[in-house]
Amino acid sequence: MSASNSGPVPQLHFARSAAPPPPQPPRVPSFRVSLSLVAGGIFIALFLKYALHSVPEGHVGVYWRGGKLLPHITEPGMRLKLPILDVYAPIQVTLQTDKVVDIPCGTKARTMIHFGKVEVVNRLQKAHVQSIIKDFGPEYDKLWIFSKIHHEMNQLCSKSTLQDIYVDKFDQIDEILKEALQADCTKYAPGIDIISVRVTKPRLPAAIVANYEAMEAERTRVNVARERAVVVHQEAQTEHKRAVMMAEKEAETSRIRMQQLLQEREAEQQRDMIQNEMYLGKQKAFADAEHYRVTREAEANKQKLTPEFLQMSFMTAISNNTKMYFGDKLPAMLLELHQILPALQGQLQL
Known part of the structure; x- marks a missing residue:
């Protein structure tokens, strides 16, 4: 049964047909492709290094090509330039401070002093960047600030004494240097603005410092x-003013007291005058009343002077007389009185 089926024959045939293909030769990498990639990487690296650059804020970019200054500037940001051919430099156009240190200076008397630091605040105007860089280069401040400071300080010291530099005119040095720097910049390098100058106190020789310390002491x-004399003088003036004020106060008090006394006296006099006037008025009224009474009584008596009234009064007086007179002449006296009464009545009527 196995012979008639002949099974193993097709299996052997299948094994021959499924045999692997013959081996192929190994692949070798292309040298040209690798060289291109390397060249591309090198080019990109060189481009990024020498062509792409950044201009910082507050600066502008200036460029030279083959040593010649190009007629354009760039604003802050990422910029491009030709690699190797173009040279780039950032130029600051905002306020900057240049510090000049250790400046030797000889005074008029040939005393050598040193200024530790001079600070110059300056600014380059953007519109003059091209002309300034073209004429003086990117380090223009070395010529117009650093070197100029040394020159101006020596000029100033050689015309002044140590006392002037160290004490009397020290507060004027800043302004003198600022005006000198600005004058030269305006004349020879327009576009450079000198904002301010700050000068530190100079260092003096030890012997001179000792003398100044003694002088200062x-x-x-x-x-x-x-100051003590001024205080004493002020105290004396204050004491004098206090004494004057006290004297004036006492004088014013005395004047017020005298015025009060005078007013009291005047009031008393006024009161006495009023009392006198009242008394005189009262006496006058009393006198007038008495005069009126006497006048009226006289008028009444005048009307009473009649012969009958006189006779009656005479008789009443005789009767009221308690004394009796005796003698041979008494009747004659009575008779004479009786005769005189009419004449007396006539006189009274007149």
């Missing part, structure tokens, strides 16, 4: 004595 003692 003596000046301090003199100032203290002067």
Whole structure:
């Protein structure tokens, strides 16, 4: 049964047909492709290094090509230039401070002093960047600020004494240097603005420093004595003013007291005058009343002077007389009185 089916024959045939293909030769990488990739990478690296650059804020970019300044500037940001051929430099156009240090200076008396630091705040105008860089290069401040500071400081010191530089005119040095720098920049390098100058106190030789310290100590003692004299003088003036004020106060008090006394006296006089006037008025009224009474009584008596009334009054007086007179002449006296009464009545009527 196995012979008639002949099964193993097709299996052997299948094995021959499924045999692997013959081996192929190994692949070798292309040298040209690798060289291109390397060249591309090198080009990109060179481009990024030498062509792409950044201009910082507050600056502008200036360029030279083959040593010649190009007639354009760039604003802050990412910029491109030709690699190797173009040279780029950032130029600051905002405020900057240049510090000039250790400046030797000889005074009029040939005393050597040193200024530790001079700070110059300046600014380059954007519109003049091309002309300034073309005439003086990117380090223009070395010529017009650093070197100029040394020159101006030596000029100033050679015309001044140590006392002027160190004490009397020290507060004017800043302004003198600023005006000198700005004058030259305006004349020879327009576009450079000198904003301010700050100068530190100079260093003096040790012997001179000792002398100045002694002078300063003596000046301090003199100032203290002067201030003390001023205080004493002010105290004396204050005491004098206080005494004057007290005297004026006492005088014013005395004047017020005298015025009060005078007013009291005047009031008393006025009161006495009023009392006198009242008394005189009262006496006058009393006198007038008495005069009126006497006048009226006289008028009444005048009307009473009649012979009958006189006779009656005479008789009443005789009767009221308690004394009796005796003698041979008494009747004659009575008779004479009786005869005189009419004449007396006539006189009274007149």
